[in-house]
Amino acid sequence: MPFAEHPLEETNPLTAQFNSFKRVQTPSTGRTLARWLGGLFVLLFLAGFLPWTQNIRSTGRLTTLRPQDRPQTVPSTIAGRIQQWRVREGQQVKKGDTLVEIAEIKEKYFDPELLQRTREQLEAKIAALEENRGKTAALGIQQEALRQGLSVSLDKARNKVAQTRLKVNSDEAELRAANNDFDIARQQLQRQEALYQQGLKSLTELEQRRLKFQESTAKRQAVENKLGASRQELVNAQLELSSLQAEYQDKLAKSESDRRSAVAYQFDSEGQIAKLRNELANLSIRSGYYHITAPQDGYVVRALKEGLGEIVKEGEAVVTVMPNTPALAAELYVQPMDIPLLSVGRKVRLQFDGWPALVFSGWPGTSFGTFGGRVAVIDNIDSQGQYRILVTPDPGLEPWPKPLRVGSGVYGWALLDDVPIWYELWRQLNGFPPNFVGLPTDSGKGGKEAKKADKTADSGGEEEAK
Incomplete structure (x- = not known):
């Protein structure tokens, strides 16, 4: 080569x-x-000098911001036996629609005409109360008549006592006259006997004088007897006057006792009427609990009881209902060391399970398939070592997908401050927390932006609440 x-x-x-x-x-x-x-x-x-957005990563699930929008179990207020199902799982229902019909299982309420019979008992008791009130009024009239009769009888007895006293006075005067006649007749008899002894009067004249003396004696005795009778009559009149008041007092006491008994019965009847009315109202309300109805518009998620004839206890859940249009919120859990960095209104990016996404946590503008949100609630107490926050949709960004369901998983990261990449790498290697710059409590541009974000979140929360 x-x-x-x-x-x-x-x-x-x-x-x-x-x-x-x-x-x-x-x-x-x-x-x-x-x-x-x-x-x-x-x-x-x-x-390394490019900007990087610091963030706090967390995971959680979808829930609702309002408690009434969360899935709820519909319980049975009374114990009963399932008689008929009116819905199926997944069916849309409106508020007030009947979900389940139950039948009575307590022997106290077995009578199908119990409500009507209780109403009849109430009407009969009310009628008895009215009659008892009439009796009480009659006893009051009777007492007034007795008092008037007592007044008249006392006046009559007093007049009789006065008349008898006058008669006694008259008899006493007559007795005094009879005693004078008796003394005169006795003196005349004594002079007549003396004259007869002297021979000046004949025996016939003496016997006539003796006869007059006997007549005056008999007349005095009669007047004495008449006076004694008058005095006894006066005593009897006085006794009758005294006994008359006691007699009428006894009658008045008996009438008052009857009146108080009638009033006591009246109060007892009123108490029984109130009890019957309470029982009638309870029965009327209980009759409405035989139909378990939907508390709000939504759809049936799951039937917690199956079949017909199954016994349901008081307060036991029967079905689960999910509202139609809940106000969704992401329930995220963050570490305690990250809580001081969060505030209401802080921006958050979210990734939902089932939605494809390409995530660059430090460059939220380049991430694909993520959705924006703002922190709405931060718990003041921890939950198993972590703090819960609720994130609602950001009204200024794209809306969350409509097919999202409560309970699905969420991955989110709260956006903090922009720092160079070299600083973020150095912070991560050393385990330092993110920067505190940009919190509402700090001054400067970051603090103003955070305060503005808080105000925007608060106004959005108020509009959501309205």
């Missing part, structure tokens, strides 16, 4: 006299490789 001779070999007298030096030379391939390596080193050196 021929070799090209080096030009210096012709001019060098020392090597010209040896034929071996004429046949040995430095190959051109080495010089070419050196030139390529030198150029590559220059390119890498220059590339």
Whole structure:
């Protein structure tokens, strides 16, 4: 194989006299490789000054920003037996549509006419209460009549006592007159007997005087008896006056006792009526729980109970319903050391499972198949050593794909500050955290941009909430 001779070999007298030096030379391939390596080193050196966007990588899944948009299980409020299914898995339903019909399993509610019979009991109790109120009113009228009768009877008894007292006074005056007549008749008898002893009066006149004396004695005795009777009548009238008040007081006490018993029964009836109304309302509400309805518009994801006749406990989940148009959000988990670098409104790039993407994490503008978002929520407590953040779509960028489903995987990276590539490599090799420049708490251009991003995110969150 021929070799090209080096030009210096012709001019060098020392090597010209040896034929071996004429046949040995430095190959051109080495010089070419050196030139390529030198150029590559220059390119890498220059590339080290290119801008690189620092980022925080994290993984998570798709969820919803509002709790009512998340998949929810529809429980059975009461215990029952599945009687009929009205839906199938994957079926679209509207709010209030019947999902499952259940039948009663408690013997207390087996009667199909229980609601009507409870209503009849309530009406009967209300009627009894009205009659009892009438009885209470009648007893009140009776007491008023007894009080009026007592007043009239007392006036009558007092008048009788006064009349009897006047009669006693009259009898006492009559007795005094009878005693005077008796004294006069006795004195006349004594004078008549003295005159008869002297022979001045006849025996006939003496006997006539004795007869008058006997009459005055009998008259005095009669007046005394009449006075005694009048006094007894006065005592009886006074006793009757005293007993009359006690008699009417007994009647009033008995009437008051009956009235209080009626009032107590009235209060008891009112309590039973309230209890029956409560029971009737509970039965009416319970009758509506025999149909398990959809809490909102959506579609049936899964039936948690199968078949007919299966027993469902109180509060046990029956089906799972997913809302139609949930407000999607990416649920990402970041390390505690990266949390101070994040703030609400910070931009995030997202890659969804099932969507092809070509990702350059440091050059988000050149990445393909990724979607933009902003940090909406940052948890204040950790979850198994990591902190959760919620990322919502960025209203100023392309919308997220509509076929996305809740629960699919997400890979995201929060965009921080722009630094040279050599600085990022040096930071990664030394394990240093990203820069703090650009946070809302810092001054300068980066801080202003972050504050502006926060305000934009807040206004977007308010519009989303509205």
